[in-house]
Amino acid sequence: MKNKTKLENRGTFTGKIGFVLAAAGSAVGLGNIWRFPYLAAEYGGGIFLLVYLLLAVTLGFALMAAEILIGRKTGLSAVSAFKKLDGRFSFLGSLASIIPVIILPYYCVIGGWVMKYSATFAFGEMNAAAADGYFTEFISNPIQPIGWFLLFLGVTAVVVLFGVEKGVERVSKIMMPILVVMVLGVSVYVLCQPGAIEGVKYYLVPDFNNFKATTILAAMGQLFYSMSLAMGIMITYGSYMKKDVNVESSVHNIEIFDTGIAFLAGLMIVPAVFATQGVEMAKGPGLMFIVLPKVFAKMPGGAVIGFIFFALVFFAAITSSISLMETVVSIVKDKFKLGRKLSCAIVLAICLILGIPSALSNGEGILSGFKIIGFGFLDFCDFASNSVLMPIVALITCIFIGYVLKPKALIEEAEAEGNTFKAKRLFTVVIKYVAPICIVLILAFSILEACGILTV
Numbered sequence: 001m002k003n004k005t006k007l008e009n010r011g012t013f014t015g016k017i018g019f020v021l022a023a024a025g026s027a028v029g030l031g032n033i034w035r036f037p038y039l040a041a042e043y044g045g046g047i048f049l050l051v052y053l054l055l056a057v058t059l060g061f062a063l064m065a066a067e068i069l070i071g072r073k074t075g076l077s078a079v080s081a082f083k084k085l086d087g088r089f090s091f092l093g094s095l096a097s098i099i100p101v102i103i104l105p106y107y108c109v110i111g112g113w114v115m116k117y118s119a120t121f122a123f124g125e126m127n128a129a130a131a132d133g134y135f136t137e138f139i140s141n142p143i144q145p146i147g148w149f150l151l152f153l154g155v156t157a158v159v160v161l162f163g164v165e166k167g168v169e170r171v172s173k174i175m176m177p178i179l180v181v182m183v184l185g186v187s188v189y190v191l192c193q194p195g196a197i198e199g200v201k202y203y204l205v206p207d208f209n210n211f212k213a214t215t216i217l218a219a220m221g222q223l224f225y226s227m228s229l230a231m232g233i234m235i236t237y238g239s240y241m242k243k244d245v246n247v248e249s250s251v252h253n254i255e256i257f258d259t260g261i262a263f264l265a266g267l268m269i270v271p272a273v274f275a276t277q278g279v280e281m282a283k284g285p286g287l288m289f290i291v292l293p294k295v296f297a298k299m300p301g302g303a304v305i306g307f308i309f310f311a312l313v314f315f316a317a318i319t320s321s322i323s324l325m326e327t328v329v330s331i332v333k334d335k336f337k338l339g340r341k342l343s344c345a346i347v348l349a350i351c352l353i354l355g356i357p358s359a360l361s362n363g364e365g366i367l368s369g370f371k372i373i374g375f376g377f378l379d380f381c382d383f384a385s386n387s388v389l390m391p392i393v394a395l396i397t398c399i400f401i402g403y404v405l406k407p408k409a410l411i412e413e414a415e416a417e418g419n420t421f422k423a424k425r426l427f428t429v430v431i432k433y434v435a436p437i438c439i440v441l442i443l444a445f446s447i448l449e450a451c452g453i454l455t456v
């Protein structure tokens with residue numbers, strides 16, 4: 001059986017709470033705290049938020065329910081699940097497996113940045129971190145980002161190799177709520193700063209002039225990324241779910257959890273950009289690292305709060321990277337029929353090959369001049385996985401469910417053992433029509449735009 005390693009000694013989730021927490025644990029990570037706010041800032045604030053929320057309650061709901069139901073119906077993880085449902089679609093499981101392989105290396109690069117900032121605050125160097133240019137200097141350095149990347153990757157690999165998941169899970173249950181409280185606290189503090197209100201407006205009030213085709217693509221990619229969709233993870237999780245647990249309300253809970261944290265992270269970071277004077281209105285991956293140290297530096301007790309904050313983000317990141325690596329290791333193990341240690345070694349090698357160029361491609365780094373369709377290497381991996389491959393996997397999944405397997409089969413699974421599934425029509429319409437049409441249009445537009453053929 002595939003992908004079973006992580007949960008194998010637990011059998012099935014004990015009930016709904018266990019399932020929702022495990023899925024939310026995978027979903028909540030750097031995607032929520034690092035990626036969501038910078039995309040929101042980049043793609044027009046309120047309009048991005050609106051598009052994201054609309055997509056979350058339609059596409060996100062339908063796809064997450066679909067993946068979980070496929071898992072629960074077959075009792076298998078992605079590759080074997082599609083094979084069992086229809087041999088012609090087994091390629092879909094393999095396609096989905098490529099995505100975490102691309103994500104993991106650069107996830108560890110960003111994880112390394114978070115570690116670096118935790119250490120900087122731990123050593124009481126907050127003011128240095130808050131200085132202009134600190135971040136750019138750090139990511140442009142030829143050695144430092146690689147060192148931190150290796151450290152983060154190393155920690156992830158050690159945990160995956162020795163498998164202390166149980167401990168990690170137990171600690172997550174304590175750390176994640178603390179993280180939520182911290183994010184709430186920092187956002188309240190930021191909101192009380194002079195000038196923040198402009199940022200709140202930018203973040204909350206949609207301005208349709210900022211709307212572009214890439215806004216939807218970015219929001220859609222973020223949705224898949226944040227909810228760990230389109231790479232088979234939720235299929236695996238669903239395969240461990242008991243039949244008497246209500247899928248619909250579980251999906252709602254996971255969505256509220258995941259979107260809530262992303263929303264708050266945005267509320268903490270976007271207004272801070274406006275409130276902190278002298279910030280080079282940084283858009284892009286560096287946003288969290290440039291803006292937050294400045295916020296902490298101004299806060300009473302900021303050195304300690306800053307340290308706790310980055311330590312918690314590190315924690316959220318490492319739990320996600322562990323489950324990402326676990327996924328990739330089990331894919332390699334099953335695909336090539338190898339032992340666990342050897343599979344780990346292969347995955348490590350892939351991470352080094354893809355991660356080192358990612359670590360060097362930012363700021364003024366040595367590889368920053370190397371562009372693929374206008375993206376630096378890290379950004380390219382991010383774009384290729386989230387904006388191209390994930391939508392493609394989601395599209396084929398929808399076509400498969402909508403026209404081959406038929407939504408009814410999954411709705412019946414959702415209604416097993418007397419459970420209710422109210423959003424039947426929504427589910428069917430989204431899977432059969434809305435999602436495929438949207439994804440094709442958006443993909444076409446944005447690829448053209450990314451290649452510079454079209455300027456919207």
Ligand code: TRP
Binds near residue numbers: 031032
């Ligand atoms: N959802 C995670 C985040 O928001 C990233 C992620 C995507 C992930 N797919 C995953 C994590 C699979 C674990 C497993 O950061």
